[in-house]
Amino acid sequence: MKKLINNPANFVRECLEGMAIAHSDLIKVNLDPNFVYRADAPVKNKVAIISGGGSGHEPMHAGFVGMGMLDAACPGEVFTSPTPDQMLAAAKAVDGGAGILYIVKNYSGDVMNFEMSTELARSEGMRVLNILIDDDVAVKDSLYTQGRRGVGTTVLAEKICGAAAEQGYNLQQIAGLCRRVNLNGRSMGMALTSCTVPSKGTPTFELGDRDMEMGIGIHGEPGRERMSLKSADEIAEMLALSIIEDAGYQRTVREWDEEKGEWVEVELIDPGFAKGDRVLAFVNSMGGTPVSELYIIYRKLAEICQKHGLQIARNLIGAYITSLEMQGCSITLLKLDDEMIKFWDAPVKTPSLRWGI
Amino acid sequence: MKKLINNPANFVRECLEGMAIAHSDLIKVNLDPNFVYRADAPVKNKVAIISGGGSGHEPMHAGFVGMGMLDAACPGEVFTSPTPDQMLAAAKAVDGGAGILYIVKNYSGDVMNFEMSTELARSEGMRVLNILIDDDVAVKDSLYTQGRRGVGTTVLAEKICGAAAEQGYNLQQIAGLCRRVNLNGRSMGMALTSCTVPSKGTPTFELGDRDMEMGIGIHGEPGRERMSLKSADEIAEMLALSIIEDAGYQRTVREWDEEKGEWVEVELIDPGFAKGDRVLAFVNSMGGTPVSELYIIYRKLAEICQKHGLQIARNLIGAYITSLEMQGCSITLLKLDDEMIKFWDAPVKTPSLRWGI
Numbered sequence: 001m002k003k004l005i006n007n008p009a010n011f012v013r014e015c016l017e018g019m020a021i022a023h024s025d026l027i028k029v030n031l032d033p034n035f036v037y038r039a040d041a042p043v044k045n046k047v048a049i050i051s052g053g054g055s056g057h058e059p060m061h062a063g064f065v066g067m068g069m070l071d072a073a074c075p076g077e078v079f080t081s082p083t084p085d086q087m088l089a090a091a092k093a094v095d096g097g098a099g100i101l102y103i104v105k106n107y108s109g110d111v112m113n114f115e116m117s118t119e120l121a122r123s124e125g126m127r128v129l130n131i132l133i134d135d136d137v138a139v140k141d142s143l144y145t146q147g148r149r150g151v152g153t154t155v156l157a158e159k160i161c162g163a164a165a166e167q168g169y170n171l172q173q174i175a176g177l178c179r180r181v182n183l184n185g186r187s188m189g190m191a192l193t194s195c196t197v198p199s200k201g202t203p204t205f206e207l208g209d210r211d212m213e214m215g216i217g218i219h220g221e222p223g224r225e226r227m228s229l230k231s232a233d234e235i236a237e238m239l240a241l242s243i244i245e246d247a248g249y250q251r252t253v254r255e256w257d258e259e260k261g262e263w264v265e266v267e268l269i270d271p272g273f274a275k276g277d278r279v280l281a282f283v284n285s286m287g288g289t290p291v292s293e294l295y296i297i298y299r300k301l302a303e304i305c306q307k308h309g310l311q312i313a314r315n316l317i318g319a320y321i322t323s324l325e326m327q328g329c330s331i332t333l334l335k336l337d338d339e340m341i342k343f344w345d346a347p348v349k350t351p352s353l354r355w356g357i
Numbered sequence: 358m359k360k361l362i363n364n365p366a367n368f369v370r371e372c373l374e375g376m377a378i379a380h381s382d383l384i385k386v387n388l389d390p391n392f393v394y395r396a397d398a399p400v401k402n403k404v405a406i407i408s409g410g411g412s413g414h415e416p417m418h419a420g421f422v423g424m425g426m427l428d429a430a431c432p433g434e435v436f437t438s439p440t441p442d443q444m445l446a447a448a449k450a451v452d453g454g455a456g457i458l459y460i461v462k463n464y465s466g467d468v469m470n471f472e473m474s475t476e477l478a479r480s481e482g483m484r485v486l487n488i489l490i491d492d493d494v495a496v497k498d499s500l501y502t503q504g505r506r507g508v509g510t511t512v513l514a515e516k517i518c519g520a521a522a523e524q525g526y527n528l529q530q531i532a533g534l535c536r537r538v539n540l541n542g543r544s545m546g547m548a549l550t551s552c553t554v555p556s557k558g559t560p561t562f563e564l565g566d567r568d569m570e571m572g573i574g575i576h577g578e579p580g581r582e583r584m585s586l587k588s589a590d591e592i593a594e595m596l597a598l599s600i601i602e603d604a605g606y607q608r609t610v611r612e613w614d615e616e617k618g619e620w621v622e623v624e625l626i627d628p629g630f631a632k633g634d635r636v637l638a639f640v641n642s643m644g645g646t647p648v649s650e651l652y653i654i655y656r657k658l659a660e661i662c663q664k665h666g667l668q669i670a671r672n673l674i675g676a677y678i679t680s681l682e683m684q685g686c687s688i689t690l691l692k693l694d695d696e697m698i699k700f701w702d703a704p705v706k707t708p709s710l711r712w713g714i
């Protein structure tokens with residue numbers, strides 16, 4: 001295992017300690033239970049946005065804590081869901097009295113623990129809603145999910161909802177916006193190489209020297225198909241077409257109904273893409289792929305979008321939701337509207353996403 | 358070779374084409390000869406800052422073109438110096454009438470070609486000065502250099518000099534500032550894995566499963582010592598102490614003397630670090646190492662700086678000067694003064710470094 005680490009058991013803690021020292025102007029870190037929160041939390045009368053999930057996807061989520069994005073992030077151990085007590089402690093630290101939105105990637109452990117934390121928080125008088133992100137078109141069900149996995153759209157939802165919270169949206173409005181971002185966003189990823197969980201010490205999966213995995217999950221879980229290495233253009237095309245040609249995905253998600261005071265089933269249907277749509281094109285490194293290669297993918301993606309009448313109105317290119325040191329990339333396309341563009345462009349100041357300030 | 362590429366011969370061109378499409382609000386790309394320049398160039402009455410060097414170190418340099426940093430970047434083929442005609446064409450495109458500073462990393466080919474371009478530009482009536490960056494403490498002479506190699510301090514010099522140009526410094530002032538940044542900055546890097554030049558298709562060097570290379574160059578050229586894998590803390594300590602304990606390095610560089618109208622030899626001596634110094638601590642990924650591991654390095658670096666009485670006043674953590682997909686990191690420490698801090702904090706808006714705007 002070739003990594004810059006000390007004792008693998010301390011990987012998450014030491015990474016958080018490093019972040020705390022590096023970014024003390026932006027964030028604070030609480031250890032035991034682990035959570036990262038805005039240095040100026042709680043922000044009075046602002047809806048607080050909290051996300052979290054297994055570590056190993058850095059900079060997501062802790063790198064997105066700060067003005068205009070997350071109020072707190074709850075990192076679990078590598079590729080392991082955080083626990084309800086982490087989320088509850090984070091909620092208490094950042095609750096500004098206007099309610100809390102949990103943005104939850106669709107993995108069974110995350111979903112269960114965020115729901116449990118929601119109930120704990122509510123029993124202590126906090127107001128909490130959960131919105132699920134399930135944007136990965138690669139597979140319907142997977143090792144860790146019922147339904148689609150939550151991937152790249154999470155980053156975009158955190159930015160857009162964070163800006164909306166900053167500009168005074170109330171909890172219901174932000175939950176609605178987050179649901180719409182999830183519905184409008186779709187992703188697919190691929191891997192050139194495997195990755196190694198520090199505490200395990202051996203690769204999560206084996207991949208031959210001439211093979212790649214299409215539709216990989218961000219925990220190295222299997223995707224659609226293992227195949228021989230393809231060119232960047234072919235890879236970009238496979239990923240982009242899987243996304244563009246996907247539409248009408250129907251699923252039922254559990255959300256808390258504040259009026260009824262109970263969990264309800266909400267039916268969601270992807271609207272799909274249509275000619276003339278404006279999109280945000282997000283080309284993401286899985287961690288070990290340098291930005292030079294991402295631009296080669298973006299070059300082809302832009303051509304494909306143009307051919308399908310999709311206008312790339314905004315983009316994001318870099319390593320934002322990773323799988324440790326895995327080489328590979330993912331593409332996310334988010335159908336934009338004016339409201340989303342306004343919030344995307346709004347100022348943000350976090351360790352790993354910063355503009356306008 | 359596992360990369361997201363098409364024909365290896367088109368790697369640089371396609372990367373530049375992708376950048377041009379992705380960042381048309383910030384930059385323009387000229388092909389044949391290849392250079393990247395500010396979308397709003399030339400900026401009248403502002404000193405223009407130009408850098409360049411072999412490709413494969415992305416985002417350096419093309420990712421740093423934009424308001425508050427570079428006016429142009431000249432990318433050569435991978436790990437290959439750009440040619441004088443690229444630099445001359447870039448100079449013509451961005452010359453705003455206040456002179457041009459070439460920031461040149463100390464590699465024989467870069468030095469020779471930037472000097473040649475300087476003479477060509479001068480013969481066409483442009484005013485050009487060259488400042489050399491030679492901050493790598495790992496080795497005195499190397500495969501590609503006489504004297505020390507130019508590495509991490511280049512990124513910091515480009516940011517600081519770019520801001521000074523934006524705020525109206527004249528050419529002599531900016532050249533002086535750049536020389537001081539180089540004198541005050543020192544770096545050292547290490548590799549966990551090798552990297553593969555696309556056109557070659559095989560790793561630049563071989564490194565055993567349990568080995569690492571200390572003092573690696575950014576082209577995979579040998580460093581100080583090959584040794585068995587060490588912990589992150591040990592690696593951070595070896596890199597940091599090599600930098601902190603280095604002082605008094607003496608060298609002679611060639612600079613153009615505008616008054617005399619000729620090249621002169623300038624004697625430079627590193628001032629070293631002293632208790633109470635403020636520093637910028639830059640922890641850089643060689644390309645394939647994710648940011649999580651950089652924070653573990655930063656954690657130890659902060660402890661070492663504190664022990665040596667160095668106050669980290671600013672930091673930069675991420676992949677900014679890379680060696681393709683190589684895993685590993687480098688540390689740069691730059692002794693700061695008020696002027697450098699002011700220019701470091703100034704707004705910047707480039708594809709890969711952005712704040713304050």
